[in-house]
Amino acid sequence: MELLTISKAAKKLGVHPNSLRNWEKQGLIKPVRLPSGQRRYSIDELNKLLQSGQINTGQEDVVLYARVSTKKQADAGNLNRQLERLRQYADESNYHVVAEFTDVASGLNQKRRGLTNVFKLAERGEYKKLIIEYPDRLTRFGYSYIERHLHYCGVEVIATSEKELEDAQSELVRDLLAIITSFSAKLYGTRGGKKIRQGFRELITEVKSDEERKEK
Incomplete structure (x- = not known):
């Protein structure tokens, strides 16, 4: 009996692997479980499922x-x-x-x-x-x-989530600093521009140091 992995079985049916998992929950199909816990699907059973007209591939x-x-x-x-x-x-x-x-x-x-x-x-x-x-x-x-x-x-x-993760907040800081650095570069050479640029560099260094401490 030829057995297919979940990815190959899904490809044969023209669906995503998640569909096979859902059909298993609905009792429409029962895969063979290997000792490792991985699913394997019989070609005969897949063909029977296709012919039964029970499967719903009309998911959004x-x-x-x-x-x-x-x-x-x-x-x-x-x-x-x-x-x-x-x-x-x-x-x-x-x-x-x-x-x-x-x-x-x-x-x-x-x-x-x-x-x-x-x-x-x-x-x-x-x-x-x-x-x-x-x-x-x-x-x-x-x-x-x-x-x-x-x-x-x-x-x-x-x-799916309303609250950003801590990593996302760190990304925001980096992106804002990138914008500030870009604009400060245009000020370089103008009156006070060099001083502003140096201040931004110090701020970037401080933020990076804070992130490194959090990661330790």
């Missing part, structure tokens, strides 16, 4: 988007944990996840591959809801414009 299509600002955060597992929380939310809400996109970049960066793909799928009408953890995962500024564009594409944005 959604896209998940997660972002962290630095590679250090990604390496620490922050990006994966954020994405896993979004998967859990989609699973509990019985949504059909059609794609997952991530970025390791500042919320000020407008040229993010993951975010670009979010727009492309929305403009092609391939999903109905975008699931994020909180608004600044999409962008640090101009969130309302992105939300409005997606709305015109027929996509609703759902933020």
Whole structure:
């Protein structure tokens, strides 16, 4: 008897792996459990499920988007944990996840591959809801414009958390300092500009030191 992994079984049925987990909860399908706890699916059972007409593939299509600002955060597992929380939310809400996109970049960066793909799928009408953890995962500024564009594409944005994590607050400080530094650079050479720039440098150093102490 040939057994498929959950990802291969989902591909055969044309659904997301979360759909198989939901059908298992509903008693529509029963996978074989390996000693490790991993699921395996019989091809015969998958075919029977397809022919039964019991499965509901009409779940609302959604896209998940997660972002962290630095590679250090990604390496620490922050990006994966954020994405896993979004998967859990989609699973509990019985949504059909059609794609997952991530970025390791500042919320000020407008040229993010993951975010670009979010727009492309929305403009092609391939999903109905975008699931994020909180608004600044999409962008640090101009969130309302992105939300409005997606709305015109027929996509609703759902933020699963109201309160930002401590990491997100640290990101905000870094992004604001980046903006300040950019503007202060334009003042360099003008009267008092050098003094202002030095003050910003000292502030940046102080914030970075505070973050390093928190991480220890």
